[in-house]
Amino acid sequence: MPKPIFVLNGPNLNLLGVREPTVYGSETLDDVRLRTEARARTMGLAVDFRQTNSEGELVGWIQEAREKADGIILNAGAYTHTSVAILDALSAAERPVIELHLSNVFRREAFRHHSYVSPAAQGLICGFGPKGYEIAVEAMADLLAKGASKAT
Numbered sequence: 029m030p031k032p033i034f035v036l037n038g039p040n041l042n043l044l045g046v047r048e049p050t051v052y053g054s055e056t057l058d059d060v061r062l063r064t065e066a067r068a069r070t071m072g073l074a075v076d077f078r079q080t081n082s083e084g085e086l087v088g089w090i091q092e093a094r095e096k097a098d099g100i101i102l103n104a105g106a107y108t109h110t111s112v113a114i115l116d117a118l119s120a121a122e123r124p125v126i127e128l129h130l131s132n133v134f135r136r137e138a139f140r141h142h143s144y145v146s147p148a149a150q151g152l153i154c155g156f157g158p159k160g161y162e163i164a165v166e167a168m169a170d171l172l173a174k175g176a177s178k179a180t
Contacts, residue, residue, distance in 0.1 A: 031096060031098045032075055033074070038103060039105045040133075048053070050129050052125070052131065052132075053158060055158045064077060067166070075101075083113060084113075087113050091120070094120065094121045099172060100118070102125060102145060112144055119147075125150060126153060127145045128153050129155070130156075132154050132157065160169075
């Protein structure tokens with residue numbers, strides 16, 4: 029039986045729907061979770077959807093994915109731009125990784141243009157709002173069907 033896809037969300041994503049709706053939209057994180065789970069089901073996949081404001085907890089979940097997940101979809105929020113620890117955990121996970129952002133980070137402040145996640149990711153999805161989670165599930169399904177690993 030396949031393992032789930034870990035869909036991991038970093039700091040402040042628990043505030044979706046109320047935090048800067050002009051940037052992040054009006055859907056809540058629970059709305060995004062439901063949409064992600066529904067898309068995964070249509071593709072025969074399960075997701076384990078989580079959110080934390082703690083960098084250490086996020087690192088722990090990435091380490092857990094090594095044994096308990098087939099892949100990782102990661103919206104690391106602001107940790108994308110600051111965390112070598114997350115990069116190291118992703119590199120050690122040996123699972124396909126998709127980096128995800130609700131907004132187009134390249135149309136925003138310059139500090140958001142650098143990602144510590146990208147070197148460990150097979151791909152990056154940004155700028156599509158909550159729809160990006162569905163796109164990420166589809167992309168992960170393709171990676172897994174092709175037998176992708178961290179090395180691809």
